[in-house]
Amino acid sequence: MIVIMDVHATEKDLERLNERIRELGYTPHTIRGDDRLVVGITGNTGTEGRMHLEGLPGVLQVIRITKPYKLASRETKPENSVVDVGGVKFGDGNLVVCAGPCAVETREQTIRIAKIVADRGAHLLRGGAFKPRTSPYAFQGLGEKGLEILAEAREITGLPLVTEVVDPGTVTLVGQYADMLQIGTRNMQNFSLLREVGKLGKPVLMKRGMSATLEETLMSAEYLMSHGAHDVVVCERGVRTFTSHARNTLDVSVIPAFKKLSHLPIIVDPSHASGSRETVIPLALAGIGAGADGLLVDVHDDPDHALVDGPQALLPDGFQDLMDVAARVSTALGKSIASHRPAVAERA
Ligand code: PEP
Ligand code: MN
Numbered sequence: 465m466i467v468i469m470d471v472h473a474t475e476k477d478l479e480r481l482n483e484r485i486r487e488l489g490y491t492p493h494t495i496r497g498d499d500r501l502v503v504g505i506t507g508n509t510g511t512e513g514r515m516h517l518e519g520l521p522g523v524l525q526v527i528r529i530t531k532p533y534k535l536a537s538r539e540t541k542p543e544n545s546v547v548d549v550g551g552v553k554f555g556d557g558n559l560v561v562c563a564g565p566c567a568v569e570t571r572e573q574t575i576r577i578a579k580i581v582a583d584r585g586a587h588l589l590r591g592g593a594f595k596p597r598t599s600p601y602a603f604q605g606l607g608e609k610g611l612e613i614l615a616e617a618r619e620i621t622g623l624p625l626v627t628e629v630v631d632p633g634t635v636t637l638v639g640q641y642a643d644m645l646q647i648g649t650r651n652m653q654n655f656s657l658l659r660e661v662g663k664l665g666k667p668v669l670m671k672r673g674m675s676a677t678l679e680e681t682l683m684s685a686e687y688l689m690s691h692g693a694h695d696v697v698v699c700e701r702g703v704r705t706f707t708s709h710a711r712n713t714l715d716v717s718v719i720p721a722f723k724k725l726s727h728l729p730i731i732v733d734p735s736h737a738s739g740s741r742e743t744v745i746p747l748a749l750a751g752i753g754a755g756a757d758g759l760l761v762d763v764h765d766d767p768d769h770a771l772v773d774g775p776q777a778l779l780p781d782g783f784q785d786l787m788d789v790a791a792r793v794s795t796a797l798g799k800s801i802a803s804h805r806p807a808v809a810e811r812a
Contacts, residue, residue, distance in 0.1 A: 468525045469501040477522025488513040506690045533682040535689040541727040547695040549667045550624030550643045552587045555729030558802040560758035562588035566773040568610035578617035580780045589623040594630045603771040611641040632660040639664045649674045662691025671699045698730045702737030711739025719754040731758035735776045
């Protein structure tokens with residue numbers, strides 16, 4: 465259920481309503497839209513309790529949300545949500561580019577690549593300190609040391625950080641460093657991880673599971689939101705198909721379908737979809753064309769020696785080419801590449 469508040473409702477009305485919702489054993493979530501204030505209710509299974517809310521001061525209407533995902537649904541919030549990460553805005557109509565190495569390998573490598581992507585116009589720095597690897601023998605990431613390196617790279621470039629968290633036990637640690645926590649494709653349905661990340665309340669970049677349906681993806685976003693993380697950005701990174709010419713198949717069709725059902729921003733990761741550098745730019749453009757709010761891109765200046773995913777990393781010049789052509793395509797679509805890059809001092 466959602467409660468739509470009257471335009472003249474006061475903070476006191478809102479407090480009283482939230483109190484009543486809690487008395488009923490449910491959880492209220494305040495959602496401030498452009499021209500209306502809505503309180504989403506989770507924890508209920510139907511419309512029971514509705515009559516206890518309808519007569520309260522400031523309450524205009526109590527509506528049942530038909531979708532199984534409530535807080536992520538456009539029924540709850542018709543206008544697009546804007547997710548602010550250290551001053552960078554996802555979903556405001558412009559294109560946000562997150563770029564950096566797949567993994568933090570060394571301090572020098574990370575700072576070098578962070579400067580390369582910052583100089584070429586990236587808005588967020590990506591890079592994994594905790595890596596979910598298929599092989600237990602492969603490089604697993606530098607852990608906390610990697611987070612310290614990322615924080616130093618942020619200090620130098622002013623770029624906010626998005627970095628992956630792979631298990632519930634390190635959510636607090638990763639949250640101390642990251643501006644945005646990434647949930648990887650393999651963990652999209654790790655519900656205990658989603659709960660812990662949700663409780664932290666920081667912005668989240670949640671990658672679509674490699675075999676997840678749109679509804680499953682929205683239900684995972686709902687886990688995050690219902691536990692307290694309302695600033696969720698979803699990332700399409702390719703799904704598993706019979707294809708052998710690419711690492712995955714970038715499902716561009718999910719972007720308009722997602723936007724129809726949800727108010728949350730959605731970006732694409734052409735690097736993990738493609739698996740090879742040559743096809744990253746065309747996939748990125750396909751994603752932008754389909755309406756994506758941003759890109760997540762692997763960049764490396766020495767990909768032959770990269771510890772993770774070298775073949776799909778764009779070289780610095782390739783990243784520059786991507787930024788140039790993405791800017792042109794965005795302009796043609798009436799968007800621009802977000803230019804606001806917060807200064808270090810402004811973010812302190
Ligand atoms: C990543 O972006 O570093 C990553 C591991 O991607 P995915 O979870 O999509 O495989
Ligand atoms: Mn990778």
